[in-house]
Amino acid sequence: MLRVLVVDDHPLARAGMVGELQRVGEIEIVGEAHDVDSAVRAAHELGPDIVLLDVHLPGGQGGGGAEVVAKCQDLYPDTKTLAISVSDAAKDVVGVVRAGARGYVTKDVTGEKLADAVTRVADGDAAFSARLAGFVLDAFGASKDDVAERDNELDRLSAREQEVMRLIARGLSYKEVASDLFISVKTVETHVSAVLRKLQLSNRHELARWAAARRIV
Incomplete structure (x- = not known):
């Protein structure tokens, strides 16, 4: 508990x-x-x-x-x-x-x-x-100097992974993301794991801060 x-x-x-x-x-x-x-x-x-x-x-x-x-x-x-x-x-x-x-x-x-x-x-x-x-x-928006780096990082992700990343960064649960994108919760979990691995992040909180810093969402 x-x-x-x-x-x-x-x-x-x-x-x-x-x-x-x-x-x-x-x-x-x-x-x-x-x-x-x-x-x-x-x-x-x-x-x-x-x-x-x-x-x-x-x-x-x-x-x-x-x-x-x-x-x-x-x-x-x-x-x-x-x-x-x-x-x-x-x-x-x-x-x-x-x-x-x-x-x-x-x-x-x-x-x-x-x-x-x-x-x-x-x-x-x-x-x-x-x-x-x-x-x-x-509040945690990126400067123009960060745009190129942001785009390079996004290029590591597939189109679907970017969709999932944006929704997760907005605070949606896995179930809510699955409903929005008409995919299973298991598929959402797989995409999130791939996003975290490719961006070298540890969890959803770090992902939200990463997205906020780059004004992605």
């Missing part, structure tokens, strides 16, 4: 996330925190697999969720962060991702989608909706 620390300054919001995660996922809630200081302290004391972190938090030096992520980087990769917020503003998404968060979901997400995002981040993947992923891609 994945061990999750839930951080939110609103007790009802924490209770809702705890309840949903326990209902739909093989997830153990190891603790809760309500501000920057308690979140940093709990993360270091409990060593969870995932910190499910509200972006807007009181305390600390006023940096909110991004401050928590930055102060917990010494725990990575054993502990990863999934940000959650009512906000889908670009500045909030980019700020917490720059600090080191591995995903970002909004609070209108279903319990099933939240549990899936937690699992994907724990596995080393990125977890963003298509709209939020676009903010990240824009």
Whole structure:
């Protein structure tokens, strides 16, 4: 079971996330925190697999969720962060991702989608909706000097591998990619393995960052 620390300054919001995660996922809630200081302290004391972190938090030096992520980087990769917020503003998404968060979901997400995002981040993947992923891609865009290198790297991939790569980099699950392209999940897995091998990357999170840096998606 994945061990999750839930951080939110609103007790009802924490209770809702705890309840949903326990209902739909093989997830153990190891603790809760309500501000920057308690979140940093709990993360270091409990060593969870995932910190499910509200972006807007009181305390600390006023940096909110991004401050928590930055102060917990010494725990990575054993502990990863999934940000959650009512906000889908670009500045909030980019700020917490720059600090080191591995995903970002909004609070209108279903319990099933939240549990899936937690699992994907724990596995080393990125977890963003298509709209939020676009903010990240824009923020980590490549300069014109990188265009030739990007094109050379893309030439290593077949047309189908490029299609799969773009969808995976946007945060879609294997099942969603398979549905979009009318292929089997097993075929998607095969293409992803080929893409990672050809680009010399280790996992989906690295692939998302690679695509973002080159403004491919």
